[in-house]
Every structure is written in structure tokens, then in C-alpha cells.
Amino acid sequence: MPTVKFTYALRRFFPSLKDTEVNTTSLPDLLQSIDAHYPGIRSYVVDERGALRKHVLIFIDGEVINDRDNLSDAVKENSEVHIMQSLSGG
Amino acid sequence: MKQTLLLGTRKGLIVCRKKHGNWKISDLHFEGVPVSIAYADERNGTWWACLDHGHWGVKLHRSSDEGRSWSEVTAPAYPEGAEIKPGEAATTRYLWSVQHGGVHNPNRLWIGTEPGGLFRSDDGGDNFQLMETLWNYPDREKTWFGAGRDTPGVHSIFVDPRNEDRVLVGVSVAGVFETTDAGKTWVARNKGMKAEYLPDPDSEVSQDPHILVAAPTNPDVIWVQHHCGIYRSVDSGHSWQDVSDVNGIAKFGFGIAVAHDNPNQAWVAPGTSDEKRVAFGNALCICRTDDGGQSWQTFRKGLPQENCFDIVYRHALAAAGDDVVFGTTTGNFFTSNDRGESWELLSNYLPMVYSVQMI
Numbered sequence: 465m466p467t468v469k470f471t472y473a474l475r476r477f478f479p480s481l482k483d484t485e486v487n488t489t490s491l492p493d494l495l496q497s498i499d500a501h502y503p504g505i506r507s508y509v510v511d512e513r514g515a516l517r518k519h520v521l522i523f524i525d526g527e528v529i530n531d532r533d534n535l536s537d538a539v540k541e542n543s544e545v546h547i548m549q550s551l552s553g554g
Numbered sequence: 555m556k557q558t559l560l561l562g563t564r565k566g567l568i569v570c571r572k573k574h575g576n577w578k579i580s581d582l583h584f585e586g587v588p589v590s591i592a593y594a595d596e597r598n599g600t601w602w603a604c605l606d607h608g609h610w611g612v613k614l615h616r617s618s619d620e621g622r623s624w625s626e627v628t629a630p631a632y633p634e635g636a637e638i639k640p641g642e643a644a645t646t647r648y649l650w651s652v653q654h655g656g657v658h659n660p661n662r663l664w665i666g667t668e669p670g671g672l673f674r675s676d677d678g679g680d681n682f683q684l685m686e687t688l689w690n691y692p693d694r695e696k697t698w699f700g701a702g703r704d705t706p707g708v709h710s711i712f713v714d715p716r717n718e719d720r721v722l723v724g725v726s727v728a729g730v731f732e733t734t735d736a737g738k739t740w741v742a743r744n745k746g747m748k749a750e751y752l753p754d755p756d757s758e759v760s761q762d763p764h765i766l767v768a769a770p771t772n773p774d775v776i777w778v779q780h781h782c783g784i785y786r787s788v789d790s791g792h793s794w795q796d797v798s799d800v801n802g803i804a805k806f807g808f809g810i811a812v813a814h815d816n817p818n819q820a821w822v823a824p825g826t827s828d829e830k831r832v833a834f835g836n837a838l839c840i841c842r843t844d845d846g847g848q849s850w851q852t853f854r855k856g857l858p859q860e861n862c863f864d865i866v867y868r869h870a871l872a873a874a875g876d877d878v879v880f881g882t883t884t885g886n887f888f889t890s891n892d893r894g895e896s897w898e899l900l901s902n903y904l905p906m907v908y909s910v911q912m913i
Binding site: 473 | 607608611634
């Protein structure tokens with residue numbers, strides 16, 4: 465199963481956050497799955513359209529995803545998915 | 555007498571309390587997080603914090619115990635299909651105003667947002683619905699521009715205490731709009747305002763109220779600090795008169811406060827001009843009228859008078875009783891206990907101050 469890892473910055477809002485295995489290879493479903501573990505976290509990552517927030521990055525196996533609007537990038541069974549913040553403001 | 559200040563700042567929600575006649579900073583919430591609006595609902599004591607996380611989106615939190623504990627509630631969200639303009643999906647970018655819906659509608663709460671949507675909750679803030687008829691106001695895409703921010707924002711909400719279904723909103727570079735049926739239908743109320751930045755300054759829409767405040771003792775009297783001057787209405791917003799000081803400095807600015815006991819007394823914090831958004835003459839002052847804007851006095855005692863670049867944002871000037879307070883873009887915060895005639899410095903190293911409410 466894919467493993468989701470999170471930026472430390474999200475621990476401020478979700479203190480129990482840890483690496484989480486999810487039973488899906490679809491990014492939108494993956495976000496629903498982690499939202500079930502950590503209620504509300506999805507809204508920190510994507511907006512009400514489901515599009516990735518402007519200053520958030522998702523990496524799949526070290527590669528930044530291409531489709532920030534629909535999150536259609538492929539996740540493999542053994543992928544590591546990192547949810548990170550893009551640095552801004554210097 | 556009001557004994558507490560809630561400050562929304564760029565680095566958190568700051569609480570000040572009055573002790574022995576002096577304001578003191580007492581608490582900090584959401585440290586490091588921009589708080590666009592800090593609001594206390596006077597009906598039930600609930601505190602609301604509108605957060606603007608740079609990375610994680612806008613969030614809404616509330617507290618029923620004056621900030622000892624907070625819980626996050628779902629922030630207003632635009633429904634599927636809502637577009638700022640064709641092809642550009644609308645999402646909540648900023649929470650810019652909060653107003654309770656009146657004592658006869660104890661669970662009603664209004665929130666104004668950027669990119670221009672007004673939301674209403676009828677369950678105490680658990681759920682919010684976009685006021686579609688205002689969002690779908692004719693030609694909104696073409697006539698609501700947005701100003702300092704990229705898209706229009708609902709920054710002012712006035713609920714008429716005599717008829718709580720009557721609401722006036724102020725929208726940046728869009729104008730003043732009125733509903734008398736709790737949001738089902740809307741009409742523009744900008745007659746008399748001048749938009750000097752438009753080919754047609756008398757345009758019924760695309761006006762730029764910076765803030766709208768009704769007089770507590772006479773809600774028919776409404777004050778607007780507009781991009782192009784100070785306006786006052788004595789007929790509930792049906793017509794507006796320019797009451798800027800033609801020979802003085804009370805004209806350009808953002809904030810306005812109205813006395814709790816006198817619809818003719820109001821304060822503004824003048825900036826130099828649209829093109830020079832700094833304290834007028836690089837010296838900080840507050841102007842007050844006691845006669846409905848026919849004349850203005852300028853007060854400077856206790857305020858810095860040189861090398862001063864402060865602007866007072868639209869929600870950052872407030873009055874109650876003899877107290878008047880304001881915070882600035884450079885983190886200065888001043889208080890007055892004589893209706894603005896003299897000032898005391900509370901702090902000159904706060905974060906940028908976005909909002910202040912006296913409770």
C-alpha cells in the first residue's frame with residue numbers, strides 16, 4: 465500500500481500526524497483516506513474544488529506531481545507520497 | 555464599559571484588557587498566523603478568528619470561552635460551478651468580515667469573503683451558504699473589480715436592528731448593496747458616490763467603499779470611508795453626500811468609526827492619497843467630526859509627527875464610549891479615552907494590525 469508522509473508544518477494542526485498507509489492508488493482517494501485518519505486535513509492540502517493549494521506540493525516517489533487541478537498523477541502500490549509545503553517568502 | 559480589545563494581526567490574535575484605566579496586552583492566540591478578522595459575537599460571547607494560512611488556506615475558528623479553547627469549523631466555501639469570471643473557479647481566498655444576524659435570529663451569522671461572496675449561516679456557524687443572488691448580481695464579472703487585493707471582497711456587513719432581514723454590505727470596487735429579505739434579492743445603493751477612477755464617476759456600481767459603518771443610535775445614518783472621499787447617508791443608504799473636508803486632510807483613508815451615542819460624531823484616519831498610501835504628511839493624526847461631517851477637527855497629541863508611514867486599515871479603527879483605538883500597518887497601536895483628542899501608545903512593535911473590536 466502507498467505510504468503518505470507529511471511535512472512537519474502540518475503537525476501544528478494535526479499533532480498526531482505520522483506516516484500513514486492508504487489502500488488506494490488514486491491521489492483524490494488518498495486525500496479522502498488521510499482525511500478519515502485526520503479529520504479536516506484534506507482542506508489544508510486542497511481547496512473546495514479539490515485542486516492543490518497554491519503553496520502546497522505533492523511528491524510521488526520523489527517527483528512533483530504535474531496535475532495540480534485534478535490530481536490525476538499515478539500512484540503505485542508501493543509509492544511514497546510526500547505532502548509538503550513549497551517555501552515562499554525567503 | 556468595554557474592557558477588552560480583540561486584535562486581528564499578521565502574526566496572531568492579540569487580546570488586550572483594560573486594567574485600572576489602562577489597556578494592557580494580555581493574551582495571544584494563533585501565534586504566527588495571519589488573523590484577518592477577530593470578532594466577538596455580542597449576543598452569546600462567541601469569539602471568531604478568521605485565519606489566512608499562507609499555505610493551508612483560510613480557516614475559521616471559534617471559541618465559547620474567550621479563547622481558552624478553540625475549535626475549527628468549516629470555513630465558507632464556494633459551491634461547485636461558482637466562477638469569478640468565465641473559466642476561473644471561485645474558491646475562498648480571504649475572510650474579510652463577520653457580523654451576527656441580530657437578536658431575533660440568534661443562529662444567523664454573516665461572513666464576507668474575497669473573491670466577493672457573502673455567506674450566511676443559520677445554525678450558529680456550523681454551515682454557510684453563498685448568497686447566490688448577490689454573487690449573480692448582473693454584470694458582476696465586469697463591474698466588480700477588486701482593488702488592493704486581486705478580486706473583490708465583502709468587507710462590511712450592517713444588519714439593521716429594526717429589521718434584521720435588511721442588510722447592507724460594502725464590497726471593494728463594487729459598491730454598497732442592500733437586501734431587505736435576508737439575502738434573496740439585492741439592489742445597489744451608491745447614489746451620490748463618485749468613482750473618480752472610472753470614465754463615469756457616477757456609476758451605480760464599481761464604487762469603492764473602503765468601509766461602511768452605521769450609527770448605533772440611528773441606523774438611518776450610515777458612514778462610508780470611500781476610496782474617493784468620506785460619504786454619509788441620512789436615509790439608510792438611498793443617497794450619499796460627500797462630507798470630506800475640502801480644505802483639510804480628512805478625505806482619503808480606510809477606517810471609520812462612529813460614536814455609540816451620536817450619529818453625527820465620527821473618526822477617520824487620513825492617508826495622504828490613493829497614490830501615496832502613507833500617513834498624511836508623514837505625521838499621524840485622527841480627524842473627528844461632531845456635526846455630521848460639516849466640519850472636521852484634527853488631533854495629533856500623543857501621536858508621532860515625523861517619519862511616519864502608517865496606514866490604518868479599514869477594520870483597525872474602533873470607538874466605544876469615550877474610548878477610541880486604532881492599530882496601524884507598521885504595528886503601532888494607540889488608545890484614547892477622550893474621544894480621540896489625545897492618545898497613548900499601547901505598543902509600537904506589534905505585527906501589522908488588520909482588525910480591532912472593542913467588547
